[in-house]
Amino acid sequence: MIFGRKGRGRFLDAVTGFETAVREQDADRSQQAFQQLHQQFDQAGEDEIAQAGPRLAALLSEVPAGPRGVIAVVVGACVERGADATRCAPHVFDGLAETLAAAGAFCERWAATGGGDFPEPDAGDPTPEIAERVGWEAAVAWWTLPQWEMASVAMLNRPAVRTGLDGARRTELLRALSVVEEGSGHIFKCLAYALLVLDDEPLVVIHRPSGTGYALRMHGIGDNFQLHTLLADVLVGGGHIPGRVPSAQEAAVCRDAPGQVPTTGSFNLVTPGGEWVWNEGTPSDIPLVDGGRLLVLDPPPYERSWPAGRFFPGMTGDLLLERVLDPAEAARWAALCKPAK
Template sequence: MIFGKAGFGGAVADFEAAVSAQDAKRSGKAFIRLQETFGQAREAELLDGGPRLAAVLEQVPPAPRAVVAVLVGACVERGADAERCAPGVLAGLRWALEQAVAFADAWAATGGGAFPAHDDGGEPGPELVERAGFEAAVGWSTLPQWEMAAVAMLNHPGVRRGAGSRGDALRLLGAVERASGLELKSLAHALLVLDDEPLVALHRASGTGYLLRVSGIGDNFQLHTLLADALIGGGHVEGRAPSPQEAAVCRETPGQVETVGSFDLVAPDGELIWNEGAPADIPVVDGVRLLVLDEPSYRRTWPAGRFFPGMRGDVLLERALDPEETERWYAHVSPAKNATG
């Protein structure tokens, strides 16, 4: 069989045709060429190739499928249409998570022991296949590649709005973690990202309250800095305001800048909400997430920035609550508990 045009675009066309024809030999050669030519791909090849590869992902054999998904994610990071690419990648992610759950169950049923390390997306070893079956072993072995590809999709708000199966992926991810102890932190945080989410923040020291809207925030370190920028930097409450640079790197400017905490983030029941968590950890009260801002109980520094460098985040202040509204929200709030750690 004679290959088509050279370069990444030609490799995509050859791979697409070979996979559709179920020609294992030709698709294997084209698979190698995809990896070899990606680094020199032109912009037009990436914009065209990402969606085309995503469209055939389901037909790709299990072992190389995750590597192709990573290539799709790399195309998206360089400008390919994430919303066109996401359905194939997120369907593959759910398949891999389902297989990883089956792998964990089979591993426990066949003697247990330490779970094996993940590979680079190649064929799983014979012991894994013998103990769990080929597809389950592939699903387990390729989870890091699926995490990478899925996060590339979920960096985009259009994908997050359309990803109605995020709940299924989170459920499966939780099952994998409970069964094996494996933590895929980036994937978990990406699946939990909120967009256009209303948030009521009560500033306990001043007795004031604020309605804000949260989008694209990867973790509570980022949320913390942007809340301080909106409320302290905006002149609404007293405290340490982040510098313009600290706030900018939490929105969309590349890099990190050292910052100092301005609050303790506290749930309505008085328990601390840790910066290491995500805005989805904030409890919902009467249909709205409710957060209390207390004076910082100890000095804490960290590099301000974005948990997901490719995801734009923001916290927008809609308005200050009037005294009656604020009092109604405070009715749901318990006294703060002492911080530890």
């Protein structure tokens, strides 16, 4: 949950009051209405949440820049409680794009005015000194970017949002995020990884020791720790290749069960070019070859253990075996692969 639940009341009345105050540009009433909205969130029914999420999302562009990120977080909380993410996400991503652009300007101006350690956003507003140094809009963007990250991840937890996100828009957001990260030295890992999640993505796996090959399909896998465990579950657990079989609980927490449990790696993940595919990365690191992603499994060079689970607890994931490649097809893919470096 990304938004606290407190108090009792009529949630939709608070939403309506907030909409009216924002559109009339009444700052005092907006603050009062937001406090009521916050207090009554806990007692809102499913139908109220379903209506409130899209309404608040559509209001985002009219909310002043300072509190806009907080309202985006409220929209994310509504989505977590069942509001339609596909109706909310376009407005959240519009705000994210605008915030990333202004945060990029913040990084440029910060460097141009002497540099130094970047300020850490706190619960309040940027200090007058910072706002004067880089401009209010840029300062607010830097201050509220963590809120936009939180709200955007709440949207991207939903498969329909990820599959409906235009490729050009995804690339635009990743590029703008890269500018901010490179300019500031701060890493917004959750946002980057969420934007990189692959769905309905074909994956060809070659098990080098046996020369066997497998056609699989990835859905909603947040990082390569999760992928590694699911590969072991599907291929070792399915009796296709030798190795350590993850427990049922280890596999479950990598799909949709809550929590984390210890696990031990079964392979070394390698690209067709021989480079290691680090568990700390994402499945998008696996190269495309002949229109599909190609991964090689080698024996592990040493024992590696980690907590099995999902990088995004709110995102379900899966890895499905579609078919075992016949020997000739497996040999053709294997011929494209170099030894590990």
